[in-house]
Amino acid sequence: MxxxxxxxxxxxxxxxxxxxxxxxxxxxxxxxxxxxxxxxxxxxxxxxxxxxxxxxxxxxxxxPQTPLLMFRKNRRFFNLSDSRTYKTTRKQRQGRLGFYDYEDSWFVGSSYGWLVIFIKKLKVLHILNPLSFERIQIQLPSNMSKDIRFIFKAIISCDLCRRSTSSSSKSFCIVVCGTFQDKLGFLMHEDTTTTATTTTATTKTSITTTTSTTHLVGDGHQIYIDIICHNGMLYALSYVGLVEVWDFLSHPFPRKVLDIEFSPTVTRLIRKNCKLSRTKSYLVESMGELWFVLPIGESVKSMEFVVHKLDYGKKTWVNLDNLSNQALFISKNECISVLTRDLPEVRENFIYFIIEYWEKKTKKYRVGIYNFKEKEMVDLPEHMKSCTSNSLLFWIVPNPWIVRSM
CATH class of the missing domain: 1.10.10 (Arc Repressor Mutant, subunit A)
Known part of the structure; x- marks a missing residue:
């Protein structure tokens, strides 16, 4: 041709x-x-x-999804997979109420890619999707709000995105531990909602207000440090070195079914950490197992971590020497486990945690990395040295389902 x-x-x-x-x-x-x-x-x-x-x-x-590092103040996200920082646009943020709208708001938990925010002045919980801006507002009932000074942890029992696609199951439970009589609060959401819509020149935002029935359980003498839903049960870590197992679907109210004790040595460490900060001991689900993570040390240079695995058969805790192809991401009141096999940007046996420090009378936050296998701190990579902030930093695993409303 x-x-x-x-x-x-x-x-x-x-x-x-x-x-x-x-x-x-x-x-x-x-x-x-x-x-x-x-x-x-x-x-x-x-x-x-x-x-x-x-x-x-x-x-x-x-x-698997790589956790994103979220900056509380300006709604930025640092992505480990490409070492880039992403920021929502003004158009996305306009008219979208979130926890940054209130001075007395506190990040108290994260479940399935949703944040749980406590607005102390209003005695309200907001379940906030930080990427799609969808929000569910829950008014705390009087038997919980009258004595409350602070909420230390709140979790959601199921994935709200998957729940919303099912016509047969639209109920969920929020479990809260705080200063209300040192008991656990179970807010059982019923399938009754009212939705208010606000409109600006560029956006339209729906805020769903839910109604719930509430159960306060416990003997009133426990100080609960952390809670997690695992295998259909609630596991609650207490100050006295016990993990209580609760059946929160028991009728007519949640029922405790088991106590699992720690050794006296671990119990002493739990109490010592509790005096420093009430959220420095964690329960985390890891590949179907339940782990207990305990940071030790009052400074970054002396920081160490202890990790135990629950032996379900013997109802005892077993000490771990390595994380077995996994890594941990720790925020102020949250611990996340990820499998590193398919995440080249995440190192096996590494613990990525948030460090609080003071600089010129200003509290700041940055990322620290600990090699659990070698029992030593790791120098921060260059691309992560810019991840500092005057406001809270925390890790969140993005839920792919939530992009439907973005």
């Missing part, structure tokens, strides 16, 4: 928007949260396929 003929030949270019949905779904299975956001920005057809697929009941990502 002559050169002139080849020039006349019609050039066929690939039209990526015409890829079949089955192929796009295979790609989506292998993408992390921010990659899904970028995927949706390619074209309208990709966006439509992604929205439909990740909100369907059959969706389950093959790739």
């Amino acid at each position: 002559a050169a002139s003929d080849r020039k006349k030949e019609k050039i066929i270019t690939a039209n990526w928007s015409n890829l079949v949905s089955e192929l796009l779904e295979l790609i989506l299975k292998r993408l992390g949260f921010l990659d899904i956001v970028h995927f949706r920005a390619v074209c309208s057809s990709w966006n439509r396929v992604a929205r439909f697929y990740i909100t369907s009941p059959i969706y389950f990502p093959l790739m």
Whole structure:
């Protein structure tokens, strides 16, 4: 064929928007949260396929999600996978009420990619999606709010995104530990909601207010340090060196079914840490197991970590020497375990935690890294040295389902 003929030949270019949905779904299975956001920005057809697929009941990502480091004050997110900082736009933030709107607001927990925020003045809990801005408002009942000075931890019993797609199960439970008579508070949400919508020039925001029934349980003599839902039960860590196991679905109110004790040595360490900060001991689910994580040391240079695993058969705690292909991410009142096998940006046996320190009479926060296997602190990589803030930093695992409303 002559050169002139080849020039006349019609050039066929690939039209990526015409890829079949089955192929796009295979790609989506292998993408992390921010990659899904970028995927949706390619074209309208990709966006439509992604929205439909990740909100369907059959969706389950093959790739584990790398925790994002969230800056409380200015709603920025640092992503370990590409060492970049992302920030929501003014258009996204405008009219979207969140915990940064209140001076007396406190971050008290994170479950399934949702934040739980306590507004002390209003005696209100906000369940906030920090990426899609969806929010559920829960007014604390009088039997809980009248004695409350502070909430130390609050968790959600199920994934609210998956719950919302099921017509048969729209109830959930929020478990709270705080200063109300040193008891556990179970807020059993019923399927009764009222929704208020606010509109600005650029955005439309829905705020759902829920009604709940409440149970306060416990003998009133325990100080609860941490709580976690695991295998359909609530595990509550107390100051006296016990982990209480509660069946929160028991009718007509939650029922304690078991006490699991720590050794006297660990109990003394728990009490010592509790005097320094009430949130310095953690329960965390790790690959179907329940772990107990205890930071030790009053300064960064002397920082160490102790990790125990629950032996379900013997009802005892077993000391761990390494994290076995896993890493931990620790915030002020939250601990997250991730499998490092498919996350090259996360190092096996590393513990990524938040350090509080003072600089010129100002409290600041930054990331610290501890090598659990070698029992030593690790120098911070260059790309993480800029992750400092005058306001709280915390880790959150993004929930891929929440991009449906972004």
